[in-house]
Amino acid sequence: MQSPWLLITAALVAANAPWISERVLFLFRPAGEKGAGMRLLEWLLMLVLTAALAAGLERKATGAIKAQDWEFYVVNFFLFAVFSLPxxxxRLGRRPR
Known part of the structure; x- marks a missing residue:
C-alpha cells in the first residue's frame, strides 16, 4: 500500500527538481546560467524516469504491466506539469525585477 505514496512523492520531487537545481542533470555545474531549454529537457527526462518507476512498481505489485491508450499518457503528462508548478x-519569483 506504500507504493502509490512513494510514486506520488517521487513524482512531486522529480517534477520540481529541474526548476530548483542549478546543476545540469544534478551533477554538472554549467559555465553560465542554466537555460530554460535545459530545464525543459531535464523535466522531460524526469517524466520518463518517473514513468519507468511507475511501470516497475506496477510490475512488482501485479506481475504485469497493463497496456494503456494515449489518453493515459496525456493525463500523466499534464499531471506531471501541474506537479511542477511550485x-x-x-524559479520565476526569484528573478530580480
Whole structure:
C-alpha cells in the first residue's frame, strides 16, 4: 500500500527538481546560467524516469504491466506539469525585477 505514496512523492520531487537545481542533470555545474531549454529537457527526462518507476512498481505489485491508450499518457503528462508548478513559480519569483 506504500507504493502509490512513494510514486506520488517521487513524482512531486522529480517534477520540481529541474526548476530548483542549478546543476545540469544534478551533477554538472554549467559555465553560465542554466537555460530554460535545459530545464525543459531535464523535466522531460524526469517524466520518463518517473514513468519507468511507475511501470516497475506496477510490475512488482501485479506481475504485469497493463497496456494503456494515449489518453493515459496525456493525463500523466499534464499531471506531471501541474506537479511542477511550485518549482516553476519559485524559479520565476526569484528573478530580480
Amino acid at each position: 518549482g516553476i513559480l519559485w
